[in-house]
Amino acid sequence: AESLLAFLLLLVGGMFSASTLPPGPLEKVFQYIDLHQDEFVQTLKEWVAVESDSVQPVPRLRRELLRMVGLAADRLRGLGARVASVDAGFQQLSDGQTLPIPPILLAELGSDPKKPTVCFYGHLDVQPARQEDGWLTDPYTLTEVDGKLYGRGTTDNKGPVLAWINAVSAFKALDEDLPVNIKFLIEGMEESGSLALEELVRKEKSGFFSSVDCIVISDNLWISRRKPALIYGTRGNSYFTVEVKCRDQDFHSGTFGGILNEPMADLVALLGSLVDASGRILVPGIYGHVAPVTEEEKRVYEAIDLDVEEYRNSSQVKKFLFDTKEELLMHLWRYPSLSIHGIEGAFHEPGAKTVIPGRVIGKFSIRLVPHMDMSVVETQVKQHLEYIFSKRNSSNQMTVSMALGLHPWIANISDHQYLAAKRAIKTVFGTEPDMIRDGSTIPIAKILQDTTQKSVIMLPLGAVDDGEHSQNEKINRWNYIEGSKLFAAFFLEMAKLHS
Amino acid sequence: AESLLAFLLLLVGGMFSASTLPPGPLEKVFQYIDLHQDEFVQTLKEWVAVESDSVQPVPRLRRELLRMVGLAADRLRGLGARVASVDAGFQQLSDGQTLPIPPILLAELGSDPKKPTVCFYGHLDVQPARQEDGWLTDPYTLTEVDGKLYGRGTTDNKGPVLAWINAVSAFKALDEDLPVNIKFLIEGMEESGSLALEELVRKEKSGFFSSVDCIVISDNLWISRRKPALIYGTRGNSYFTVEVKCRDQDFHSGTFGGILNEPMADLVALLGSLVDASGRILVPGIYGHVAPVTEEEKRVYEAIDLDVEEYRNSSQVKKFLFDTKEELLMHLWRYPSLSIHGIEGAFHEPGAKTVIPGRVIGKFSIRLVPHMDMSVVETQVKQHLEYIFSKRNSSNQMTVSMALGLHPWIANISDHQYLAAKRAIKTVFGTEPDMIRDGSTIPIAKILQDTTQKSVIMLPLGAVDDGEHSQNEKINRWNYIEGSKLFAAFFLEMAKLHS
Structure with missing residues (x-):
């Protein structure tokens, strides 16, 4: 047999x-x-x-x-x-x-x-x-x-x-x-x-x-x-952390809610300033070094065998941000993307805890593509977040770091x-x-x-x-x-x- | 002795x-x-x-x-x-x-x-x-x-x-x-x-x-x-959860970053719409039932023995949202406050993980004061978040729940x-x-x-x-x-x- x-x-x-x-x-x-x-x-x-x-x-x-x-x-x-x-x-x-x-x-x-x-x-x-x-x-x-x-x-x-x-x-x-x-x-x-x-x-x-x-x-x-x-x-990756700190200990929201610049409110505003609902990164200048799409390159995407519907179904996603094969592939491969991964220091367990976290660290990363320069991206992200934070006039401390940088x-x-x-x-x-x-x-x-x-x-x-x-x-x-x-x-x- | x-x-x-x-x-x-x-x-x-x-x-x-x-x-x-x-x-x-x-x-x-x-x-x-x-x-x-x-x-x-x-x-x-x-x-x-x-x-x-x-x-x-x-x-408390779901499993940000309505981006926008940098709750109508301040009440705050500087120092806070004793006490006791507690389902550990969480649950609560009606607050919060979410035109699913309600x-x-x-x-x-x-x-x-x-x-x-x-x-x-x-x-x- x-x-x-x-x-x-x-x-x-x-x-x-x-x-x-x-x-x-x-x-x-x-x-x-x-x-x-x-x-x-x-x-x-x-x-x-x-x-x-x-x-x-x-x-x-x-x-x-x-x-x-x-x-x-x-x-x-x-x-x-x-x-x-x-x-x-x-x-x-x-x-x-x-x-x-x-x-x-x-x-x-x-x-x-x-x-x-x-x-x-x-x-x-x-x-x-x-x-x-x-x-x-x-x-x-x-x-x-x-x-x-x-x-x-x-x-x-x-x-x-x-x-x-x-x-x-x-x-x-x-x-x-x-x-x-x-x-x-x-x-x-x-x-x-x-x-x-x-x-x-x-x-x-x-x-x-x-x-x-x-x-x-x-x-x-x-x-x-x-x-x-x-x-x-x-793609490469620049992984950022943004820490907002009021004090090291947490607060109780009953005892302090209403009189604090709460670090979570600052952090949510900072993270919310990074990317819009269409997936576009809002950090000024970030697309400046992205290689322009050539006609030859377009033909490469057109030639690729990808059934968008099958891909969407197997990914168990109701709808992607883009409908065509070419747009999807370009946004996965040749454009940068920004993902917010989570927050360290806030309440993350099931249940209902009435805590005001005293110090929180947001994590996000940008997938880098040719010909983005990692150190330029680092400066752009830091300047952007510093600007957004300064507009809030918060008494908290903000620290932005690039934790990891991998070239495309x-x-x-x-x-x-x-x-x-x-x-x-x-x-x-x-x-x-x-x-x-x-x-x-x-x-x-x-x-x-x-x-x-x-x-x-x-x-x-x-x-x-x-x-x-x-x-x-x-x-x-x-x-x-x-x-x-x-x-x-x-x-x-x-x-x-x-x- | x-x-x-x-x-x-x-x-x-x-x-x-x-x-x-x-x-x-x-x-x-x-x-x-x-x-x-x-x-x-x-x-x-x-x-x-x-x-x-x-x-x-x-x-x-x-x-x-x-x-x-x-x-x-x-x-x-x-x-x-x-x-x-x-x-x-x-x-x-x-x-x-x-x-x-x-x-x-x-x-x-x-x-x-x-x-x-x-x-x-x-x-x-x-x-x-x-x-x-x-x-x-x-x-x-x-x-x-x-x-x-x-x-x-x-x-x-x-x-x-x-x-x-x-x-x-x-x-x-x-x-x-x-x-x-x-x-x-x-x-x-x-x-x-x-x-x-x-x-x-x-x-x-x-x-x-x-x-x-x-x-x-x-x-x-x-x-x-x-x-x-x-x-x-x-004060009372209305504790809310807002879930944003794309799918139950997480995604890898390399494989999917750039083509998804990422649940964290939606959630951060939702949470960011709740309260401004001055601590004011942005949910329309939320202050509608808050009892007006009377002259008699003002005198009560004036009479209270509170050294603001000492209080601030012992709280280890650099600066409060308000400078006067009366404002601080009113915002702690007789005005509602909104605190964002954290997010369940996102990456919360130390380190750098390149995950796109598939399903995240934001948690926040509103401290209620006389004469706020808990069920009115619930409706206002839900309608507000539904409005903000609808403007994003996201393909994710959003669910808002009031997990806990305690009257003032x-x-x-x-x-x-x-x-x-x-x-x-x-x-x-x-x-x-x-x-x-x-x-x-x-x-x-x-x-x-x-x-x-x-x-x-x-x-x-x-x-x-x-x-x-x-x-x-x-x-x-x-x-x-x-x-x-x-x-x-x-x-x-x-x-x-x-x-």
């Missing part, structure tokens, strides 16, 4: 592949991948079975995470790679406890100066998952239902890491020459802020990374269930790695990719690009409904297997462009 | 009493109280030693509370009172656990139809207190320092309950005829919402309360350290009990009282007045700096002892006015 299933899936996979397979080594590689897909799924199953949760800081899980890194190192060595397992020190927890940070793997396979070198970044750690949170299957037992491989980490990020390994292993198994030199940068703390990674990358700039031509990240999703995508930008990232889509990825997608899926951005901030892309001065590409494999970080996370078998082929095709296209 | 101290305190006490003691039985009663003050302090010490915390729902504390009620019942029986210890059933906790509600004491002493009957309301339970919260002494060991009796419950409310008992006991010990019939309504759940009290009062309207002429509550503080006060009004209370200060109390204060302290209100809501006054249809008076004994509910709660020995005399004098004045 299993081989029949494999055969049927091969047929289905073939239906979505280009009708004619390319000649030469890639054809054999694709066939190999199709025929060995059950092995690849089995390896993914073994990896998913390791509860490599980096988020919950408990020794048992940290041991699992170290075991996971060890498994991956063994797998890479099995490919013939030289693997350095770089000690990353310890994580200090707030309770004084200490946990080891899993070593970061730096692996390399081939060093032919005539070939380009592509480096794959991936991570082996996962978000926490418990079956009682709403999983229909055990999150750490990979379970296939209707071609969907359910399990924690299947799409984020064990599946994509293995797809890259699968591609390399197909060349190896067939004794085909690898068209590129391969490097791996594999960490185990991505879900916990990539501790120790930036330091290592900086240290290895002139070492490990010096020969790299581009870095591939496959840690996002398509915007569709069936159509592949390339990601060429992510944008790639040049005419770069080699984007051309290569587009051609590889055309080869494997017979279609042009959706050229998309991610509205979120993915610091690793910007960090890798800035630190190594190398080009970065985000080449996702997973479908929009994969549910990374959610219950019932999955990767489709089809995405996993075709994704392995995609990486193989990408190697070849990179080599072609290089020569 | 102790008798010398008693003598000195007697002298000090005398300095603040009227220069000539009244002739007849009251003179003897006052002398008795002065001479037995150490005994009275000793009894207070025994009562404070019982950790009768009704707030923390744990069996050990509930047993202490029941023991406290038993001690008080014994003390009342010792005075010769008939004491009914009325079973009050059980308290259901949210975790399914059940704790006994301490019995409510209904006691009576004398039933001479020619005498008026005054009923004292008091409570034996206390707020939680732990030395490590900042107490300089053990909260449950009454400790005297510089004439201040420190300990949990000294001023709230064990001291005042005992002062009333002391007054009665002085008459009894001297074998003097009590000028009034005395009743006691003593509960043990005041700090936990006076569970079961209203039901009992309603049941006893035509029984225990039928012969009562007035009810005395001594559960507040003066507005000064040295000058006595009478309280003739308390005001007494007629020409009533017998106020005249009697004023004269008693003149006799004991040689001064007119500050005629004050309380900006807080004290539901028991309104409940007793409405349910029994009897007059209520608030006759506080404690000084403004007693720190009820706080660390280092205290009652001054002077207040406690002179307060006992005050109650004795009050009995006599009530009898005079009755005849």
Whole structure:
């Protein structure tokens, strides 16, 4: 039954592949991948079975995470790679406890100066998952239902890491020459802020990374269930706190209500001055540096496959601020947005408490886009809030701080790695990719690009409904297997462009 | 040394009493109280030693509370009172656990139809207190320092309950005829919402309360350290929740920021529409029913002893909304105020979380004053928020509810009990009282007045700096002892006015 299933899936996979397979080594590689897909799924199953949760800081899980890194190192060595397992020190927890940070793997396979070198970044750690949170299957037992491989980490990020390994292993198994030199940068703390990674990358700039031509990240999703995508930008984020203080202690609203400049009234007025009902940011000058929309860019949005109604329904939102696909995508990707996250220091529990909070901290952030300058944004926000506050003539103290600043990232889509990825997608899926951005901030892309001065590409494999970080996370078998082929095709296209 | 101290305190006490003691039985009663003050302090010490915390729902504390009620019942029986210890059933906790509600004491002493009957309301339970919260002494060991009796419950409310008992006991010990019939309504759940009290009062309207002429509550503080006060009004409270919902789950601000009517933006706009920077409530019509200020009333505020600078300093507030004593008092007592308490459902913890809350609930309340109508206020607030929300054209759902409504209370200060109390204060302290209100809501006054249809008076004994509910709660020995005399004098004045 299993081989029949494999055969049927091969047929289905073939239906979505280009009708004619390319000649030469890639054809054999694709066939190999199709025929060995059950092995690849089995390896993914073994990896998913390791509860490599980096988020919950408990020794048992940290041991699992170290075991996971060890498994991956063994797998890479099995490919013939030289693997350095770089000690990353310890994580200090707030309770004084200490946990080891899993070593970061730096692996390399081939060093032919005539070939380009592509480096794959991936991570082996996962978000926490418990079956009682709403999983229909055990999150750490990979379970296939209707071609969907359910399990924690299947799409984020064990599946994509293995797809890259699968591609390399197909060349190896067939004794085909690898068209590129391969490097791996594999960490185990991505879900916990990539501790120790930036330091290592900086240290290895002139070492490990010096020969790299581009870095591939496959840690996002398509915007569709069936159509592949390339990601060429992510928004940054400036996270602000605005504190309004009368005194440190709270007041009782019976005893003091009526004679105070209440900090909450000030804060609500300040937060209310930031964004209007249509989502437009009201901080003067904030749109001044936003890159103007070009005609070419508009065509990119038009070409994207997005059913607005389906997207709205799956988001469980009655109505978006915009009706057209183009407006929605531009406001998610290429315009800044401002969100108010909450208030610290006020009454937040259920029930009715008659407190006048004495000191409250509002939190909001602005998603930054090219070519906004973070320090200009900081000044604009501070000046705006100071102006609004001064108009209130309040006797309270206001303090605005930018708590966190992460730059936006944008790639040049005419770069080699984007051309290569587009051609590889055309080869494997017979279609042009959706050229998309991610509205979120993915610091690793910007960090890798800035630190190594190398080009970065985000080449996702997973479908929009994969549910990374959610219950019932999955990767489709089809995405996993075709994704392995995609990486193989990408190697070849990179080599072609290089020569 | 102790008798010398008693003598000195007697002298000090005398300095603040009227220069000539009244002739007849009251003179003897006052002398008795002065001479037995150490005994009275000793009894207070025994009562404070019982950790009768009704707030923390744990069996050990509930047993202490029941023991406290038993001690008080014994003390009342010792005075010769008939004491009914009325079973009050059980308290259901949210975790399914059940704790006994301490019995409510209904006691009576004398039933001479020619005498008026005054009923004292008091409570034996206390707020939680732990030395490590900042107490300089053990909260449950009454400790005297510089004439201040420190300990949990000294001023709230064990001291005042005992002062009333002391007054009665002085008459009894001297074998003097009590000028009034005395009743006691003593509960043990005041700090936990006076569970079961209203039901009992309603049941006893035509029984225990039928012969009562007035009810005395001594559960507040003066507005000064040295000058006595009478309280003739308390503000009510309408507590509102306004929920804005997009969907039940939160969103990620990277993935959705820019295309949503964010519930927090709506809520901040709604809350920001309620009150201006000068503290004026912006809900149309809200001031329509507020009683106009009379010339007589103005004179009451002028006569009150309040050092604005000292009050501001002790409140640790840089600046109040108003500069004059009269404006401050009117805005605390006789004008409504609106306070925003907080938001449920938003991010409230320290740190930086990039969440777009999907559903948030704002909480605010309006302190009500005569003659505001609670249901009119409810309608005004709802209509106002609906108008503001409709102008935003948001696709979210808004729901406004009045979660809690407590009427304001005001007494007629020409009533017998106020005249009697004023004269008693003149006799004991040689001064007119500050005629004050309380900006807080004290539901028991309104409940007793409405349910029994009897007059209520608030006759506080404690000084403004007693720190009820706080660390280092205290009652001054002077207040406690002179307060006992005050109650004795009050009995006599009530009898005079009755005849």
